[in-house]
Amino acid sequence: xxxxxxxxxxxxxxxxxxxxxxxxxxxxxxxxxxxxxxxxxxxxxxxxxxxxxxxxxxxxxxxxxxxxxxxxxxxxxxxxxxxxxxxxxxxxxxxxxxxxxxxxxxxxxxxxxxxxxxxxxxxxxxxxxxxxxxxxxxxxxxxxxxxxxxxxxxxxxxxxxxxxxxxxxxxxxxxxxxxxxxxxxxxxxxxxxxxxxxxxxxxxxxxxxxxxxxxxx
Amino acid sequence: xxxxxxxxxxxxxxxxxxxxxxxxxxxxxxxxxxxxxxxxxxxxxxxxxxxxxxxxxxxxxxxxxxxxxxxxxxxxxxxxxxxxxxxxxxxxxxxxxxxxxxxxxxxxxxxxxxxxxxxxxxxxxxxxxxxxxxxxxxxxxxxxxxxxxxxxxxxxxxxxxxxxxxxxxxxxxxxxxxxxxxxxxxxxxxxxxxxxxxxxxxxxxxxxxxxxxxxxxxxxxxxxxxxxxxxxxxxxxxxxxxxxxxxxxxx
Numbered sequence: 001x002x003x004x005x006x007x008x009x010x011x012x013x014x015x016x017x018x019x020x021x022x023x024x025x026x027x028x029x030x031x032x033x034x035x036x037x038x039x040x041x042x043x044x045x046x047x048x049x050x051x052x053x054x055x056x057x058x059x060x061x062x063x064x065x066x067x068x069x070x071x072x073x074x075x076x077x078x079x080x081x082x083x084x085x086x087x088x089x090x091x092x093x094x095x096x097x098x099x100x101x102x103x104x105x106x107x108x109x110x111x112x113x114x115x116x117x118x119x120x121x122x123x124x125x126x127x128x129x130x131x132x133x134x135x136x137x138x139x140x141x142x143x144x145x146x147x148x149x150x151x152x153x154x155x156x157x158x159x160x161x162x163x164x165x166x167x168x169x170x171x172x173x174x175x176x177x178x179x180x181x182x183x184x185x186x187x188x189x190x191x192x193x194x195x196x197x198x199x200x201x202x203x204x205x206x207x208x209x210x211x212x213x214x215x216x217x
Numbered sequence: 218x219x220x221x222x223x224x225x226x227x228x229x230x231x232x233x234x235x236x237x238x239x240x241x242x243x244x245x246x247x248x249x250x251x252x253x254x255x256x257x258x259x260x261x262x263x264x265x266x267x268x269x270x271x272x273x274x275x276x277x278x279x280x281x282x283x284x285x286x287x288x289x290x291x292x293x294x295x296x297x298x299x300x301x302x303x304x305x306x307x308x309x310x311x312x313x314x315x316x317x318x319x320x321x322x323x324x325x326x327x328x329x330x331x332x333x334x335x336x337x338x339x340x341x342x343x344x345x346x347x348x349x350x351x352x353x354x355x356x357x358x359x360x361x362x363x364x365x366x367x368x369x370x371x372x373x374x375x376x377x378x379x380x381x382x383x384x385x386x387x388x389x390x391x392x393x394x395x396x397x398x399x400x401x402x403x404x405x406x407x408x409x410x411x412x413x414x415x416x417x418x419x420x421x422x423x424x425x426x427x428x429x430x431x432x433x434x435x436x437x438x439x440x441x442x443x444x445x446x447x448x449x450x451x452x453x454x455x456x457x458x459x460x461x462x463x464x465x466x467x468x
Binding site for chain 1: 295298299302318319322360363364369380381382383390391394395396
């Protein structure tokens with residue numbers, strides 16, 4: 001049933017694909033964290049227009065399938081003269097999408113910081129920026145860490161959607177080998193183990209980080 | 218109360234929608250379940266909601282001669298052979314070529330399309346060459362359809378930078394968007410695409426690379442294979458095959 005030799009022979013191309021998957025997830029995570037933080041900040045701003053803008057972004061990117069977003073970036077943008085390589089189109093789309101989710105996780109973290117602390121900080125003479133930087137942000141980050149960890153693990157798996165536009169990431173490599181050999185079982189097993197290894201490692205790192213940031217109150 | 222009733226109705230509507238069109242159909246020994254990937258004109262594609270094409274006409278005619286009714290099952294190209302080997306479908310009519318690797322898993326009829334050459338399709342450039350062959354694609358980005366003959370053919374040439382997309386429609390779009398220098402596929406596929414375009418393209422025939430088409434049947438079903446083969450032979454002899462080919466402008 002399990003063709004070990006096929007798995008062994010496919011391993012180099014599967015690992016090469018895994019490396020592309022990791023790169024996509026990494027770029028998307030960096031972009032998502034950046035956008036998510038900015039959006040969460042903007043959402044806390046007193047200006048209604050900014051708040052509506054953030055709500056619009058989150059609704060758009062959370063309300064449409066990531067698959068459609070990737071296809072849009074890849075096939076629609078060239079009509080406007082913007083040509084992005086498949087790898088970057090996928091990373092960008094996944095990052096933009098993830099930004100919407102991350103902003104909500106961080107927002108939860110921010111709202112978990114009690115108003116009293118902020119008022120106390122302001123009374124003690126800290127500027128709004130310093131209050132944000134030293135009081136709100138560190139606590140918000142700690143509160144949102146489990147949710148952010150979930151999001152990062154999701155990103156690793158979502159990177160498989162890049163295959164639709166021909167990016168040679170892990171699931172695409174697997175699909176090509178499947179198409180050649182018609183042996184679905186062995187290859188899907190190997191691919192699952194690789195994804196599982198990646199997400200388990202990531203999950204372990206996040207646990208470690210959570211432990212390091214833990215404060216007893 | 219009203220709110221609750223409304224919510225309940227909404228849930229019921231959602232469930233009804235989810236199950237709509239998903240009810241299993243009754244099949245019997247007289248139904249031939251045909252697997253196809255209706256994204257591959259002129260062989261198999263959708264006209265509005267109906268699946269049509271050369272391969273569809275072929276299998277309909279074969280079924281008529283066998284006294285069976287046809288039921289189509291549309292699926293991704295790479296799912297076709299697994300579905301056949303699992304017995305979910307009886308026969309594949311999807312413009313599929315016989316290859317050594319595939320023949321290990323499934324049985325092919327004799328090809329009913331034998332001389333559909335692979336061609337290189339490019340946009341018209343100021344410096345478009347007069348002639349071109351595979352060697353001219355080295356170092357260039359070329360789009361193919363995953364698992365198709367052109368993919369299998371060019372995959373043995375690492376000098377070509379391949380993008381593998383799922384459907385011919387995606388591949389044409391990638392070519393038009395400047396994502397790839399060329400699209401390599403069968404002549405017939407290019408012809409049916411060009412018929413829909415008012416732009417001009419360059420096409421170059423690749424020497425010694427032919428696309429063939431056969432119907433595909435599971436290895437454990439030799440009775441069906443011989444029945445289908447004799448129906449095909451009959452169609453070749455009485456001119457039905459040639460008639461269908463000219464209808465779809467195939468050689």
